[in-house]
Amino acid sequence: MPLLGDEYAGAVRWPRLWQDVAIVAWPSFLVAAVATMICFAFIDPLLVGHDDFPPPAFATRMSGYAIGFFFFWLISALSSLLTLYLARTARPETPEKETQGDWTRSVP
Amino acid sequence: MSSPEAIPDGELYAARQKIYPREIEGRFQRLRNLAVWVLLGIYYGLPWIRWDDRQAVLFDLPARKFHIFGLTLWPQDFYFLTWLLIIAALSLFFFTALAGRVFCGYACPQTVWTESFIWIERWFEGNRSQQMKLAKAPWSAEKVLRKGGKQVAWVLFALWTGYTFVGYFTPIAELGAKILQFSTGPWETFWVLFYGGATYVNAGFMREQVCKYMCPYARFQSAMFDRDTLIVTYDETRGEPRGARKKNVDPKSKGLGDCVDCTMCVQVCPTGIDIRKGLQYECIACAACIDACDEVMEKVGYPKGLIRYDTQHGLEGKAKRIVRPRTLVYATLLAVLVAGFGVTLANRSVVDVDVIRDRNALFRERPDGRIENVYNVKILNKDREAHDFRITASGLPGVEVDYAGPTVRVEPGAVQGVPVRIRVPRAEIKGGADLVIAIEAADLPGLGASGQARFIAPTD
Numbered sequence: 332m333p334l335l336g337d338e339y340a341g342a343v344r345w346p347r348l349w350q351d352v353a354i355v356a357w358p359s360f361l362v363a364a365v366a367t368m369i370c371f372a373f374i375d376p377l378l379v380g381h382d383d384f385p386p387p388a389f390a391t392r393m394s395g396y397a398i399g400f401f402f403f404w405l406i407s408a409l410s411s412l413l414t415l416y417l418a419r420t421a422r423p424e425t426p427e428k429e430t431q432g433d434w435t436r437s438v439p
Numbered sequence: 440m441s442s443p444e445a446i447p448d449g450e451l452y453a454a455r456q457k458i459y460p461r462e463i464e465g466r467f468q469r470l471r472n473l474a475v476w477v478l479l480g481i482y483y484g485l486p487w488i489r490w491d492d493r494q495a496v497l498f499d500l501p502a503r504k505f506h507i508f509g510l511t512l513w514p515q516d517f518y519f520l521t522w523l524l525i526i527a528a529l530s531l532f533f534f535t536a537l538a539g540r541v542f543c544g545y546a547c548p549q550t551v552w553t554e555s556f557i558w559i560e561r562w563f564e565g566n567r568s569q570q571m572k573l574a575k576a577p578w579s580a581e582k583v584l585r586k587g588g589k590q591v592a593w594v595l596f597a598l599w600t601g602y603t604f605v606g607y608f609t610p611i612a613e614l615g616a617k618i619l620q621f622s623t624g625p626w627e628t629f630w631v632l633f634y635g636g637a638t639y640v641n642a643g644f645m646r647e648q649v650c651k652y653m654c655p656y657a658r659f660q661s662a663m664f665d666r667d668t669l670i671v672t673y674d675e676t677r678g679e680p681r682g683a684r685k686k687n688v689d690p691k692s693k694g695l696g697d698c699v700d701c702t703m704c705v706q707v708c709p710t711g712i713d714i715r716k717g718l719q720y721e722c723i724a725c726a727a728c729i730d731a732c733d734e735v736m737e738k739v740g741y742p743k744g745l746i747r748y749d750t751q752h753g754l755e756g757k758a759k760r761i762v763r764p765r766t767l768v769y770a771t772l773l774a775v776l777v778a779g780f781g782v783t784l785a786n787r788s789v790v791d792v793d794v795i796r797d798r799n800a801l802f803r804e805r806p807d808g809r810i811e812n813v814y815n816v817k818i819l820n821k822d823r824e825a826h827d828f829r830i831t832a833s834g835l836p837g838v839e840v841d842y843a844g845p846t847v848r849v850e851p852g853a854v855q856g857v858p859v860r861i862r863v864p865r866a867e868i869k870g871g872a873d874l875v876i877a878i879e880a881a882d883l884p885g886l887g888a889s890g891q892a893r894f895i896a897p898t899d
Contacts (some may be wrong), residue, residue: 350652357653375503392501393626430780 355415360406366403371396458647460557461567461706465730474545475554483599486606489825498608504852510784511755511852513821515791519784526776531656533769535663537761538748539670543657543723549649550723552600552642553709556593563589567706581768593643601635639641647710651721658720666751667760673704673715673746674754681715686739697741704728714746787845789822792878794892797858801895809839809862810896816842816857818878820849828887830859833895834874837864846881861894868896 345353376395379388389395488495490508497506505512512519534541543550563585564570576582605627606614618624623631641649650657664670674697681698683689690697699714705713707727712719714728732746753759797813805811818828827846832838841860849855861874874894879887 339578345648345652349648353648353653358655361655367519368828369517372514380466391622392503396500397629409897 351415355408355411359404359411362407363400363403366407367396367400370399370403441880446719458709459567459570459709460709460727461703462561462733463707463727465727467726468730471545471725471727473553475551478546478548478553483603486603488609488639494610494612496607497610500608502506507824511821513791513819515819516787516821519780522776522780522783525775525779529769529773529776532663533773535660536665536668536765536769539664539668540657540660540722540724543650544725547723549641549654550725552638553646555596555645556642557709559592559596560589563592566825593639597635597639598631599635600638601631601633604634605630619892636800641888647721647723650710650723651699657723661720663765665763667763669748669750670718671722671726671729671746672716672718672749672754673698674744674749675717675752678715678745681775697736697745699735699739701735703731704736707731742858758794763794788886788888789820790826790828790878790880790886790888791819791821792876792888792890793819794876794890796892802897804865804897805862808865809896810865810868811860811862812894814859814861814876814892816859816876816878816890818847818849818855818857820851820853820855821888823851825850826886827882828878829881830857831877831879832861832874833877835863835866835872838862838874863894863896865896868894870898871895 376389376392376399379395389398480597486494486497490506493506495506499506503514503523505516531542560570564573573582573585602614602618603611605611607698608630609627614623614627617627618631645653678698679696680694681700682693682695683700684693684695704715705711705728707730708714709727710723710724712721714722726748727747729748733743736743736745741749750759793816795815795817797815800813803811803813816830820826825848827848829844829846830840832840839862842857843864847855847857859876861876872894873891875889876892877887877889879885
């Protein structure tokens with residue numbers, strides 16, 4: 332019977348940079364999607380800046396939705412990035428432990 | 440390649456190595472395959488269904504209308520969407536408490552698309568050992584063909600996925616025609632590529648890493664778990680101590696448990712964990728290891744279920760409880776929300792009115808001694824038939840309404856602005872007062888709506 336040999340990749344981790352990009356980009360993407368839905372349920376992009384001095388902000392509704400979405404994504408990504416930075420650069424309260432897998436045994 | 444145990448201290452972050460899940464057959468795998476076919480079938484098929492000469496499900500963003508079969512939702516109906524999201528979240532809690540991560544294993548888009556991408560991969564590159572052999576082999580014409588073919592199929596499948604996604608927001612048949620003529624709008628092109636690209640990267644490359652690093656649900660689901668939650672679990676008392684043995688040898692005489700340590704459960708795992716180490720947050724409860732272990736147990740003639748769906752209480756030999764405070768609370772909340780949603784949706788008013796004051800003049804004094812205010816009354820007909828509306832005003836003594844009547848026709852799904860003059864005798868009002876402007880369908884009494892407006896008069 333083959334034992335776990337070289338070919339077993341196992342639960343290995345991503346490089347830190349990939350993790351950082353993922354945990355900044357993904358949650359902010361989710362939040363931006365929700366924010367876009369809520370925002371444009373109440374605001375018609377065609378009426379933003381309409382018949383006032385700044386000319387209409389968006390040429391079409393679709394461009395309004397898309398630009399709005401990326402605006403929200405950018406803003407929430409900045410927030411995620413700051414949070415990540417603060418969390419990563421904080422002095423640990425207890426010596427860092429290997430936590431991977433510990434969760435398993437702590438299920439009630 | 441190295442296992443995580445081999446990573447020296449201080450270097451916690453090894454480069455990710457590709458996991459080659461072994462193909463597996465069994466009852467749970469059949470169930471998962473069925474789920475993939477059904478869910479992807481719905482996703483790819485739904486935009487092509489017609490209803491009343493239009494696409495049955497169309498989230499028409501440019502027109503700000505959502506069509507869902509016979510139902511048309513307007514931005515004013517936004518709270519239904521919020522409501523639906525709350526129901527979805529609560530359902531997730533409920534099913535998690537009841538049956539663990541069934542969503543992850545069977546229904547999550549990440550799982551479903553990864554599964555279909557793995558099928559394509561197997562179609563071109565063969566089974567697990569053939570794939571690993573191919574990866575190690577030097578580049579040859581065959582390798583280029585196999586790897587290239589897989590990539591082409593992946594890209595085409597991903598593009599079709601992106602096209603279908605945009606097809607939910609803009610009529611899919613017209614979109615298809617535009618794509619064939621290379622005349623799609625910039626945003627349509629962008630979203631097809633964006634969603635297609637996301638599918639390709641997520642299902643082709645990131646796969647289980649999404650569950651491990653990016654999924655919030657994977658982390659907080661433990662809060663919904665208790666000792667009666669169904670989990671995929673290895674029966675440690677029965678299996679240990681594990682070890683290889685010869686056929687027809689009584690394991691007890693050798694001091695062995697039922698686990699023959701064949702590592703099939705590890706090889707089939709799409710997230711590359713060893714379920715025998717206990718429940719881990721990487722486990723998406725796909726039950727591939729159950730199928731694998733059952734097959735092996737059958738071969739060696741041991742009872743099935745060394746790895747199985749069970750609860751902590753079940754493992755400890757205690758009674759299983761499905762009905763418990765946690766599930767009761769979730770179920771009650773869910774029932775109330777779903778019932779409320781249905782009732783509200785059924786009773787939703789299909790007309791709406793919005794009253795806007797004329798901006799040009801506050802008021803006008805008429806020669807007959809009455810004060811006149813002008814409004815723009817916007818009537819919104821969300822129904823699928825045209826209606827003729829009467830406009831009335833109330834709330835002030837002697838109030839009179841003047842508009843191009845007696846009724847105003849509003850086409851289905853249209854907004855009609857009606858200039859309305861409202862006159863009140865001068866003696867009856869000073870300064871300003873609120874009044875109510877109401878609409879009612881002349882052809883369907885009882886169908887109506889009302890809105891408040893401010894009536895302004897001289898202060899002296």
